[in-house]
Amino acid sequence: MLQRVITGSILVILTAILLWVPGLHILFGFFIACLTTIAVWEYFRIVEPANRNILSITTLGLVPLAVLTGISHALIVIHLFFILSFGLLSIIYTFNRTTSINKFVHAFFGLFYFGWVPSHLLILHKAPEGPGLITLFITAVALCDSGAYCVGKLLGKHALAPEISPNKTWEGSIGGIVFSVVGTFILWLLHEAIFTQFLPVQGVVFYFKWGIILAILSQFGDLLESRWKREAGIKDSGTIFPGHGGVLDRCDGMLFAFPFFFYLLKFL
Numbered sequence: 001m002l003q004r005v006i007t008g009s010i011l012v013i014l015t016a017i018l019l020w021v022p023g024l025h026i027l028f029g030f031f032i033a034c035l036t037t038i039a040v041w042e043y044f045r046i047v048e049p050a051n052r053n054i055l056s057i058t059t060l061g062l063v064p065l066a067v068l069t070g071i072s073h074a075l076i077v078i079h080l081f082f083i084l085s086f087g088l089l090s091i092i093y094t095f096n097r098t099t100s101i102n103k104f105v106h107a108f109f110g111l112f113y114f115g116w117v118p119s120h121l122l123i124l125h126k127a128p129e130g131p132g133l134i135t136l137f138i139t140a141v142a143l144c145d146s147g148a149y150c151v152g153k154l155l156g157k158h159a160l161a162p163e164i165s166p167n168k169t170w171e172g173s174i175g176g177i178v179f180s181v182v183g184t185f186i187l188w189l190l191h192e193a194i195f196t197q198f199l200p201v202q203g204v205v206f207y208f209k210w211g212i213i214l215a216i217l218s219q220f221g222d223l224l225e226s227r228w229k230r231e232a233g234i235k236d237s238g239t240i241f242p243g244h245g246g247v248l249d250r251c252d253g254m255l256f257a258f259p260f261f262f263y264l265l266k267f268l
Contacts, residue, residue, distance in 0.1 A: 138254070145176065152169045217253075224256060
């Protein structure tokens with residue numbers, strides 16, 4: 001537990017510095033690109049544990065480039081790079097007879113989930129309220145994860161999805177939502193009292209709403225990764241974060257929830 005707390009504290013401090021200190025936008029982008037590259041490598045270890053191929057290797061090279069397109073702050077650049085990358089993967093699949101449809105699907109999903117999705121984080125980071133919105137997002141998802149873990153350990157009795165993750169419970173799921181809502185409510189209080197210029201200028205309903213929505217979405221992301229690991233017969237995606245597992249173990253909920261967060265903010 002102590003190791004888990006120490007690792008978590010270091011990650012929080014490092015992320016906060018890169019997120020909030022002015023002039024570090026490009027460094028923040030490279031930080032995210034490094035994390036997602038490790039995450040997609042862990043992903044391929046899970047879905048193709050003994051079968052590296054040209055499609056997975058190409059995707060490993062494309063993912064950090066896809067993430068860094070977010071530095072352009074233009075959605076058209078992100079989408080164009082994704083389309084061109086999809087075209088490249090399609091050509092490789094078509095003309096390389098050592099590949100298969102399963103490998104192509106794994107590569108395409110890896111490019112989408114670990115490249116296209118995180119690139120939007122860099123666009124949001126550069127927006128006027130970007131760091132505050134990202135802080136809200138990370139707070140909601142991280143506290144949901146911690147709340148689900150703690151409440152599930154203490155009170156969990158009814159399995160949530162026993163065939164996917166036997167240790168996840170309904171009590172833990174509800175506890176995660178409660179933790180998320182409480183955390184976002186505290187952020188709103190801090191905004192009203194101290195950090196008026198930093199956190200999103202919105203009413204309490206905005207914070208409360210996203211606390212619930214992000215908690216629910218992030219749990220689907222957690223279950224998705226659990227399904228992958230269940231099929232592969234492994235417990236953690238990696239060991240890079242002592243006490244926490246791999247990058248994918250820490251970011252699974254965020255990766256699933258973030259595109260919903262970004263586009264709902266943009267269009268609603």
